[in-house]
Amino acid sequence: MKIPGLPRITGWHPIATTLILAGAMAAFARFNYGLGATTNLSDEFPWGLWIGFDFLGIGLAASGFTIVAAVNLFHAKEYEPIVRPAILTAFIGYLLVVLVLIIDLGRPDHFWHPLVMWNPHSVMCEISWCLMLYTTVLSLEFAPIVLEKLNIVSPIKWIHAVSLPLMIFGVLLSTLHQSSFGSLYLIVPNRLHPLWYTPLLPVLFFISCIASGISMVILESLIFARGGRDLLPTPLRANLAKIIAVALAVYSVVRVQDLLTRGAWHELTTLTYYSLAFYAELLIGFVLPFAMLLLERVRTSRLGLYAATLLVVVGFAFNRMNTAITGLEHYPTQTYFPSLIEVFITLGITAVGFSAFSFIVKYLPIFEPVVAGPRPRKEVVTGRPEPIFIAREGGDLESR
Amino acid sequence: MSQKKAMLIDLTLCVGCNACQSACKEENRLPPNEEKHLSLTAYTALDKYNDLYVRRLCQHCDVPTCVSVCPVGALSKTEAGPVAYDAEKCIGCRYCLQACPFHVPKYEWSSTKPRIQKCKFCAPRLARGLPPACAEACPTGATLFGDREELLIEAARRIDAEPAKFVHRIYGKDDVGGTSMFYLSPVPFEQLGFDSRMGKTPMPMLTMSALSKVPNVLSVGGVLLGGVWWITNRRAKVQAFEASQKKDPTCPPEDKP
Numbered sequence: 156m157k158i159p160g161l162p163r164i165t166g167w168h169p170i171a172t173t174l175i176l177a178g179a180m181a182a183f184a185r186f187n188y189g190l191g192a193t194t195n196l197s198d199e200f201p202w203g204l205w206i207g208f209d210f211l212g213i214g215l216a217a218s219g220f221t222i223v224a225a226v227n228l229f230h231a232k233e234y235e236p237i238v239r240p241a242i243l244t245a246f247i248g249y250l251l252v253v254l255v256l257i258i259d260l261g262r263p264d265h266f267w268h269p270l271v272m273w274n275p276h277s278v279m280c281e282i283s284w285c286l287m288l289y290t291t292v293l294s295l296e297f298a299p300i301v302l303e304k305l306n307i308v309s310p311i312k313w314i315h316a317v318s319l320p321l322m323i324f325g326v327l328l329s330t331l332h333q334s335s336f337g338s339l340y341l342i343v344p345n346r347l348h349p350l351w352y353t354p355l356l357p358v359l360f361f362i363s364c365i366a367s368g369i370s371m372v373i374l375e376s377l378i379f380a381r382g383g384r385d386l387l388p389t390p391l392r393a394n395l396a397k398i399i400a401v402a403l404a405v406y407s408v409v410r411v412q413d414l415l416t417r418g419a420w421h422e423l424t425t426l427t428y429y430s431l432a433f434y435a436e437l438l439i440g441f442v443l444p445f446a447m448l449l450l451e452r453v454r455t456s457r458l459g460l461y462a463a464t465l466l467v468v469v470g471f472a473f474n475r476m477n478t479a480i481t482g483l484e485h486y487p488t489q490t491y492f493p494s495l496i497e498v499f500i501t502l503g504i505t506a507v508g509f510s511a512f513s514f515i516v517k518y519l520p521i522f523e524p525v526v527a528g529p530r531p532r533k534e535v536v537t538g539r540p541e542p543i544f545i546a547r548e549g550g551d552l553e554s555r
Numbered sequence: 556m557s558q559k560k561a562m563l564i565d566l567t568l569c570v571g572c573n574a575c576q577s578a579c580k581e582e583n584r585l586p587p588n589e590e591k592h593l594s595l596t597a598y599t600a601l602d603k604y605n606d607l608y609v610r611r612l613c614q615h616c617d618v619p620t621c622v623s624v625c626p627v628g629a630l631s632k633t634e635a636g637p638v639a640y641d642a643e644k645c646i647g648c649r650y651c652l653q654a655c656p657f658h659v660p661k662y663e664w665s666s667t668k669p670r671i672q673k674c675k676f677c678a679p680r681l682a683r684g685l686p687p688a689c690a691e692a693c694p695t696g697a698t699l700f701g702d703r704e705e706l707l708i709e710a711a712r713r714i715d716a717e718p719a720k721f722v723h724r725i726y727g728k729d730d731v732g733g734t735s736m737f738y739l740s741p742v743p744f745e746q747l748g749f750d751s752r753m754g755k756t757p758m759p760m761l762t763m764s765a766l767s768k769v770p771n772v773l774s775v776g777g778v779l780l781g782g783v784w785w786i787t788n789r790r791a792k793v794q795a796f797e798a799s800q801k802k803d804p805t806c807p808p809e810d811k812p
Contacts, residue, residue: 189667201649227784228780229783268646272627274626275766277650279626327772327776338766
């Protein structure tokens with residue numbers, strides 16, 4: 156089946172190279188001339204595009220914990236083929252976010268300070284700890300793939316010995332910091348526009364990251380399906396789509412109900428800069444894809460699913476950028492638009508992410524294409540007596 | 556120093572002579588030009604509203620928002636009252652700029668090793684038993700330095716003595732949980748650029764309502780996920796066992812969600 160409009164991963168080498176080079180030059184300028192000369196950040200607008208990128212990166216990398224939880228904790232073993240791509244996405248996503256955070260810091264040379272100087276009252280402190288710990292968890296979840304390739308077996312056993320607590324810990328850490336990115340803004344009720352400021356920010360951030368994370372997995376599987384590596388049979392993809400629909404519905408209900416109880420819906424009765432941004436976000440990213448995903452026809456069609464999950468991701472980006480930028484602007488007197496250098500660094504780092512993904516996919520055993528139809532609960536049928544929970548990496552080794 | 560220090564700023568007495576800013580600049584070795592807004596080189600500035608001058612400066616809150624948000628504890632509330640800043644700890648995340656309800660901290664954007672700058676409440680002078688430079692320089696007594704409790708009594712006394720002259724509110728007494736800068740004004744504070752949306756609860760409480768749930772998420776979530784794994788794992792085991800025994804299952808096979 157030919158799907159028009161899907162980006163071709165392999166055809167973009169020149170673009171990626173250009174973006175990465177431009178980004179590297181921009182980063183060089185940022186470190187040499189300081190933030191003031193190279194960004195449009197100011198005392199009134201101390202956080203900008205990069206914080207928005209962090210939100211986005213972390214949210215889209217939420218696939219890591221949702222899929223790991225579904226497969227290894229909830230035993231939805233039929234989704235095993237996407238565990239590795241999901242972990243890889245998350246791992247790259249988190250590394251990039253940490254990189255952007257360090258570029259964003261005024262004193263990158265002090266980036267290690269949160270390790271030794273604690274402030275338990277600071278959401279930022281909690282986030283840095285969660286990021287560090289979860290990136291460690293992800294690297295341990297990812298390590299077996301590399302070790303397997305290098306044929307070094309003994310450390311894999313060690314990692315498997317702790318894999319269950321490790322996975323649980325990873326899921327908990329994700330739950331915490333996914334929501335904590337929302338908590339960052341709890342302290343600015345006087346600055347953030349009422350359409351976005353709510354005590355429920357952490358809850359809303361968490362629900363929406365589930366939708367966006369799974370959307371990313373579906374998008375990936377659709378894109379790679381073009382290259383003949385179909386990771387997920389259509390019915391399973393449709394099931395994932397159902398989960399997205401549920402998350403979108405829950406999110407929309409909570410969001411609207413919150414607007415009603417706080418009285419912030421008044422802001423929506425007139426068309427303003429803010430209400431337009433809000434409508435764009437909620438309609439494009441939540442209501443429209445929800446309506447689409449209700450239809451069986453969309454869930455089982457590649458093109459339909461591609462469109463719907465892309466909308467979720469775009470709407471998610473809208474939501475995070477609105478929270479991080481639009482909601483803090485005082486239109487029209489005080490607005491923020493990123494500088495070229497901010498944009499180039501962001502694009503360059505995004506290009507690094509995509510390139511790393513396609514590079515790793517080429518050399519490490521990430522994909523195990525579905526050969527013919529679903530392979531549901533093979534373990535159960537063959538009656539292998541024990542270690543079903545053990546992450547699939549172990550299973551692979553045993554069978555080899 | 557046992558007593559918490561504070562300043563009482565009586566807007567009815569301020570004549571806008573800017574002596575506070577000049578003294579501040581001299582004390583902190585800043586360029587002596589007159590400035591209208593807080594900046595890297597002006598830790599205090601006079602905001603003009605018709606014929607009233609409002610002194611802006613760090614409020615040195617009792618439960619400071621900046622101190623609570625700083626991930627590395629570069630900002631701290633000292634016992635004597637000043638909110639102190641340690642540039643050696645600062646990582647430059649700028650959360651304090653984002654969070655300060657009074658828009659006080661200013662950032663050295665043009666530096667490659669940037670710090671924040673703000674009023675220091677002349678902590679070194681206080682340690683020597685001296686009043687802050689601005690309070691010492693004020694010729695009209697519009698800025699009065701003293702013990703926090705005594706200044707609150709003095710402020711209440713002034714309102715009682717001339718109830719027609721003041722709005723009956725000491726700004727800073729309990730706003731955002733109380734500050735070290737008290738303001739007396741003849742007109743409602745909302746007309747003077749004071750943010751009316753901030754209540755009496757310290758801002759850090761807003762964050763704590765979420766952060767306090769972290770231990771619960773970890774413990775309850777951990778047990779819950781462990782339990783889920785135990786159940787699903789056992790279910791799979793039982794199914795595998797039954798399949799291997801080739802017996803009729805006693806209960807119908809469960810469907811995966």
